[in-house]
Each structure stands twice: as C-alpha cells, then as structure tokens.
Amino acid sequence: MAEPVDWRADGIPRSARFDDIYHTESGAPAQASHVFLGGCGLPGAWVGQSKWRILETGFGFGLNFLTTWQAWRAHPQRPRLLHFVSIEAFPVSRDDLLRAAAGYPDLFGLAESLAAQWHGLLPGFHRLSFDEGRVLLTLCIGDVQAMLRAQRFEADSIFLDGFSPQRNPAMWSSETLKAVSRFARRGTRVATWTIARAVCDALAQNGFQVTKAPGLPPKRDCLQGVFEPAWQVRRRGPVPLPAAEAGRCVVVGAGLAGAAVAASLARRGWEVDVLEAAERPATGASGLPVGMLAPHVSPDDALLSRLTRAGIRATWQQLEQLLAEGEDWRATGVLERRATGDDRLPGEWIADGPNESWHASLPQLGEAGLPPDAVALWHARGAWVRPSRLIAAWLALPGIRVRARCRVARIERIEHIDGKGKRWVVRDANGAMLAEADRIVIAGGMESHALAPEFPLQAVRGQVEWGLMPAGARLPATPINGDGHLIAHVPTAEGRLWLVGATFDRDSNDVAPRASDTEFNRGRLNRLHPDAAALLAPAFARGETRAWVGIRCASGDRRPLVGPLSSGSADGVWLCTALGSRGLSFAVLCAELLAARWHHEPLPLPAKLAQALDARRAWPADEKAQRLASAM
Structure with missing residues (x-):
C-alpha cells in the first residue's frame, strides 16, 4: 500500500507516520534549489564532467529530483549522464506524487513522466530512465541502512533529506551518516536543511568539514559540507575494476x-x-518471430524472480521509448497457467499492493478462454515483443x-x-x-x-511452431504461458501471427526442424489451451504451419554472465x-x-x-x- 499523506489547508503535505511536513512553506523547488543544489555547488560543479552522481537519503515526492532534473535540462554544459540515487522506505501514491507537483508548472511535466514509471515499487532497487536514458533515477525502496549497504558507487553530491531528526532519528543516526560517508570521495559535497548538533558532529566524525549557511525562510540556517578527512581513506571490499572513459x-x-x-x-x-x-x-536465438515478456514468480521471491522483475522494468522502458505499441510490441499482460496448488505468492503481497502479479480473476480467465476453475496468475507487466x-x-x-x-x-x-x-x-x-x-x-x-x-556455456535448442491466424479465429488476445506458451494477434505484413512452443533440448546445436518437436508442441498447446489447439488443428493437418529453431546460450546455473x-x-x-x-x-x-x-x-x-x-x-x-x- 502507498504511504498515506495528509494535506493541510495551505497545500503543504504532512506525514501522519512521522507527524512532520514534507517540505518548508517556502515551497519544495525553492528548498531544493537553495539548500541542496546550491549547497552542493550545482549546477556549476558538474561543468566539464561526463557524468554526475547524486545520492539522496529521502525521496518523498521526488521534488528534489525533479528540480535537479530541470536544472540539468536547462544547463548548456550539463554532463552527458545524470545519476540520481534516492532511498525511500515509504513511497507515496502516484496521485499524491502528481498533487505535490501540481503547484509548480515548471516541474509538472517532469512529474508526469515520473508518475508514468511510478509502479511496482516493491522493496529493492528500481531503475527509472528519462530523456533517452541520459537521466537515470535509481529508487532504493527500504530501510535506509539496508539500502545503503546494497548500493556501491562514489557520489559527487549528497543530499541529506527526510523528516526531522526528532521525528525520524534512524535517518540521521551516526550509523546512517557513517554509511553515507562511504559513498563520498575527496571533494564530495553534502547539503541538508538541518543544523542539528548530532548531525553536524556525526558528519565531522566521518570526514566531512561542515559549515552553517544562510537558510531558506522560515529556517534561518542550513548545512553544507565537503568530504576532506584528515586520514587516509581505506575502503573495504574487493578492489574495483578499472574505470573506463568513452572511446x-x-x-x-x-x-x-x-x-x-x-x-x-x-x-x-x-x-x-x-x-x-x-x-x-x-x-540466431534472437530471431524468434515473436517473444513473450513475463516475470518469474515464486512464493519465496527467489533470486530469479527479483532479477526478472528488474529486467522487465528495464526492457519495458526501452519498448515504450523506441518501438510502436501494437505493431512492434503490445502491453497485453500475460496469463500464466499453474498446476493445482502451485499458485502461491510471497506472503506479504496483496491484491492492490505494489506487486504486479496476482491470482487471475474470473473475468481474466473468461477473456482468455479458460475455464473458471483454472489455476492461473495474472502478470500485469507482461507483453509480446518482436525481438528483431x-x-x-x-x-x-x-x-x-x-x-x-x-x-x-x-x-x-x-x-x-x-x-x-x-x-x-x-x-x-x-x-x-x-x-x-x-x-x-x-x-x-x-x-x-x-x-x-x-x-561452461551450454547450447539449448528450442523449436516453436507458428503461422497466420485463420479468418475469424477467436484465439486469446492475451498471451498465455505455463507448460509452453501461446501468443496470437501479432500483426505482420502477411497477416496476424500466432506462435506456440517452445522445446528445451540441452546440448543440441541442430537447427533443422523436427516433426517430433512439432507434435510435442501441439501436445503442450492442447494442455495449455484446448480450444486454441482445436482451432489450429486444421492448419497443422494441412501443413500450413511453420517451424522455427533457435539455439539459446545458457550458463551452468542458468543466469547470465x-x-x-x-x-x-x-x-x-x-x-x-x-x-x-x-x-x-x-x-x-x-x-x-x-x-x-x-x-x-x-x-x-x-x-x-x-x-x-x-x-x-x-x-x-x-x-x-x-x-x-x-x-x-
């Protein structure tokens, strides 16, 4: 569930959880420009740099990010790439995100772009991409210390934001600020609106030289600093690989x-x-006529499940930016048939939560032409894609x-x-x-x-069957997977395409179609969707279907290298x-x-x-x- 927000009569948002306001009465963009960008010497500091990396400890409504993004867009000597990494334990709703930006016309268009990708925010990392991949927002959803441990990079600027140290002490604890200091290189600047003594002392103890600066009314002061420790910095962990410059x-x-x-x-x-x-x-294997994009889901939210969610988010943004929906791909959702009793989901997921996979509803089963007692999951973030x-x-x-x-x-x-x-x-x-x-x-x-x-790369042969849809055919509009998969209604120059499959033959490099695999795929289709199998049976009998074979490349543990x-x-x-x-x-x-x-x-x-x-x-x-x- 999204974090509830109380809106005061003057339009200032307030957190009931922390009994504190999200930003000063002077306005969030003014605070972001004066306290955070100004406190870190931006935009001037990024002139001549190929990239700029910002770490923020509290995302809130994203107005610091939006103001930074706007400054990057407006600057003639901006870096090629802007990275903004922000930690947020309690993300707000999409509607509240837009409401918070509604009063700032210069930011609202950017807020709409942010809101369009504001989905599926389960605990973990979420990479959002804007301006053709040149502005990258990495949202780290979870406890601040856990998220700081999970990320690794050298920040050029650090924005310390969040509810007041009295209301949310964990965000400003000495342990948290020590973890923040591990992201700093010599010269990294830090900025925050609070001048709390404990915050100043913790930053100083961890290598930052801090000073008070004029604040933004109604606050008299704010805090600025630079990482210049008196000691030699030694980082734990493996030696980083050599950095590359574009060539x-x-x-x-x-x-x-x-x-x-x-x-x-x-x-x-x-x-x-x-x-x-x-x-x-x-x-090669990427020449498949049409492929399916669907996450792996497991009751323990296993490694593969988390990886595929992250991967689909990254791919989805590319599909929206580069391809024509309805021709090159379609955001159809995917229905996954499961065996009886095999539809368990992580225990903390709920029907209207940030998870984008849930038990298929009766209307969804009916629209796909499946019986009401079918066991299935619905993946809202599913699609068909033409890889070529x-x-x-x-x-x-x-x-x-x-x-x-x-x-x-x-x-x-x-x-x-x-x-x-x-x-x-x-x-x-x-x-x-x-x-x-x-x-x-x-x-x-x-x-x-x-x-x-x-x-130890392993060849995995896969064969699919495909053809053109018969006139008036009522194949499901939603791709279905499970024991095999079925995709239909894919537009081509010849007509609308359907595809079923695929086989999975380890250690085989044979690209010649096999009649036995065609029958195997037909059998799987009959179990997956009997009505579709019956509808396509005449095409198979008349030899009007085509086989496609590709050789996939897999590692020993089935994860990319x-x-x-x-x-x-x-x-x-x-x-x-x-x-x-x-x-x-x-x-x-x-x-x-x-x-x-x-x-x-x-x-x-x-x-x-x-x-x-x-x-x-x-x-x-x-x-x-x-x-x-x-x-x-």
Whole structure:
C-alpha cells in the first residue's frame, strides 16, 4: 500500500507516520534549489564532467529530483549522464506524487513522466530512465541502512533529506551518516536543511568539514559540507575494476545481448562497432518471430524472480521509448497457467499492493478462454515483443555501426600504432584484422564459446511452431504461458501471427526442424489451451504451419554472465552472454550493469543481485584464486 499523506489547508503535505511536513512553506523547488543544489555547488560543479552522481537519503515526492532534473535540462554544459540515487522506505501514491507537483508548472511535466514509471515499487532497487536514458533515477525502496549497504558507487553530491531528526532519528543516526560517508570521495559535497548538533558532529566524525549557511525562510540556517578527512581513506571490499572513459568498443554479436550493450555504451558516448557473423542482425536465438515478456514468480521471491522483475522494468522502458505499441510490441499482460496448488505468492503481497502479479480473476480467465476453475496468475507487466524490431531500434542509435558477415576468430592485444599504449584487435579465421578498439564485449550467444572456451556455456535448442491466424479465429488476445506458451494477434505484413512452443533440448546445436518437436508442441498447446489447439488443428493437418529453431546460450546455473573474460583482461575484454530463454527480460539489465561497472556508476541492482550475474563466478579455479589474491 502507498504511504498515506495528509494535506493541510495551505497545500503543504504532512506525514501522519512521522507527524512532520514534507517540505518548508517556502515551497519544495525553492528548498531544493537553495539548500541542496546550491549547497552542493550545482549546477556549476558538474561543468566539464561526463557524468554526475547524486545520492539522496529521502525521496518523498521526488521534488528534489525533479528540480535537479530541470536544472540539468536547462544547463548548456550539463554532463552527458545524470545519476540520481534516492532511498525511500515509504513511497507515496502516484496521485499524491502528481498533487505535490501540481503547484509548480515548471516541474509538472517532469512529474508526469515520473508518475508514468511510478509502479511496482516493491522493496529493492528500481531503475527509472528519462530523456533517452541520459537521466537515470535509481529508487532504493527500504530501510535506509539496508539500502545503503546494497548500493556501491562514489557520489559527487549528497543530499541529506527526510523528516526531522526528532521525528525520524534512524535517518540521521551516526550509523546512517557513517554509511553515507562511504559513498563520498575527496571533494564530495553534502547539503541538508538541518543544523542539528548530532548531525553536524556525526558528519565531522566521518570526514566531512561542515559549515552553517544562510537558510531558506522560515529556517534561518542550513548545512553544507565537503568530504576532506584528515586520514587516509581505506575502503573495504574487493578492489574495483578499472574505470573506463568513452572511446571505441567492439561488440561481438548483433542479437539481443549485443544490441543492448551497444545501445547502453552509445548513450554514454562510445563509438561502437557491432560485428555479426551472420548475414544480418537478429538471426540466431534472437530471431524468434515473436517473444513473450513475463516475470518469474515464486512464493519465496527467489533470486530469479527479483532479477526478472528488474529486467522487465528495464526492457519495458526501452519498448515504450523506441518501438510502436501494437505493431512492434503490445502491453497485453500475460496469463500464466499453474498446476493445482502451485499458485502461491510471497506472503506479504496483496491484491492492490505494489506487486504486479496476482491470482487471475474470473473475468481474466473468461477473456482468455479458460475455464473458471483454472489455476492461473495474472502478470500485469507482461507483453509480446518482436525481438528483431527492438534489436533494429537499438542498432540504429547514433554512434553504432553494424558489420555483418564478420566472424571473429580471436582477440589480441597489440601496441597501438601511435605508441600511446595497447589496443585490442579482433581477427577472422585467416588472421585479417576486423577492427581494433579500447574494449571488447563478447555477446554472441553460443558463438561466444569460441572466444571464451573456459566458460561452461551450454547450447539449448528450442523449436516453436507458428503461422497466420485463420479468418475469424477467436484465439486469446492475451498471451498465455505455463507448460509452453501461446501468443496470437501479432500483426505482420502477411497477416496476424500466432506462435506456440517452445522445446528445451540441452546440448543440441541442430537447427533443422523436427516433426517430433512439432507434435510435442501441439501436445503442450492442447494442455495449455484446448480450444486454441482445436482451432489450429486444421492448419497443422494441412501443413500450413511453420517451424522455427533457435539455439539459446545458457550458463551452468542458468543466469547470465556479465563481467571480465579473465583477470588479465578486466580492463579490456568482457562477456555479456548466456541469457538463455529470457533474452527479452535480461538484455537491457545486463547491458546497463556492464556499463555501470565500466564507468563506476550506481548499480541498477542491489550488490548481491549484481554479484549473482558476475561472470567471475564462472572463472576457472586458478583465475578465481588470482582474483582473490589481488583483492587482499
């Protein structure tokens, strides 16, 4: 449930939980500009920077974020990328978010964009993307100390906000401010409206030099500071990987993984060459005629469940920004059939909560043509997507060049011709140089195995059946999955497409269709949706259906691999592969994780979830030992 808000007669919002107002009577934008941006020297401080990273300890109605975003938009020398990371334990409703911004015309349009992505705010991280991915808001929903432990980056500015120390002491405790100090580098500026002695003392004890500054009426003073400790700062944890500056990158593979990586890097200023072995992009497993986007749901909210939710949010934003809904994708929702007794959900989820998956209702079952006693879940954040359209949109972004029929056989490091260090080179089987770059990303699905033979990549063959819908056919408008899946009503130049499948054959690279798999898929469809199976039976009998086969790439633990190829190539050659059968769910998330780690940006995932995708978990034993030794 959203946090309830009391609205005073003068329009000032008040928290019943903390018995305090959300912002001063002078107005939230004025407070944000004077106390937070002004206190951190913004926007002047970000001039000449490629990115700017802000940590905020209380999001509230997001008016500090909106004011910062507006200042970024208006500044002619703004950084290419603005990261705003904010912690909020009790998010308000979308309606209250808009109500709080309604009195500020300069901010209201931005607030509407924020409200459009204000959904599914379960505990954890939520990455929201604006202005073509150049303004990134990472909402950390949960207790402040837990969220600070889960995030890792160096902040350029720190906004300490929240209800007063008397009303919400945990937000201002010495433990919280010590955790905040771990995000600071020398020169990081901090600003807050409170001058409470305990806050000043805790900041000073943790390396900040603080001073009082004129406040915004009715407050006489506010607090400003800079991180300049008298001691040598030593950070615990693993040694961070070398930071990268935008240059030239080669991405091997033009499927979902490779195209998503190319797009993420191009947004950060990289010049990207995408090399594809086939005749054109999206010809491997990413060439599926139409795919389904749906989360994994489990009663214990397992790792895969949390990863797919984060991945779908990231993909959804790209779909809305780049594709035409109704033609390239459609936000239909997805109905998932379950076996009797297998529809359990996390215990804290409720029907009208922030969770976007719930037990299917009788009307939803009826509209899908399923019996009223069917056991099913409804995923509101579900869709069908044509992967080739998404790949084409990514590869068309500025800064990306695609070269087909370029099969990379090996990667070398050589001395650059101008004598300014070493460069990475990719060559074909004859030794001819295909390209050179500052960094390489291997994202070629099973083609990755030739360049990363030490990794235990597994081929997983999948076959689907598809065809054009018969005239007047009443197939369900909502995709259905469970034991197999059914997608229909997908517009193409030939007519409306339907698709069923898919098989899952491990360790098979055979791309020839199999009649036995066609029958297997028909059997699964009959169990999933008997009426649809009966309706499509004549098309199968007349041979009017088509089979499509793709070879997915999976890791040993069925999670993607994102990280350096080896300890010796951490500053040059990385993997982004093994997306398995969830390429649509994982491609954007993995690409953004790779970019964040290259540029020392805020993580799009809590640290433990990011670690679960780290390619270093699959390094050979001797590489792992070397990594541990270097971190000691």
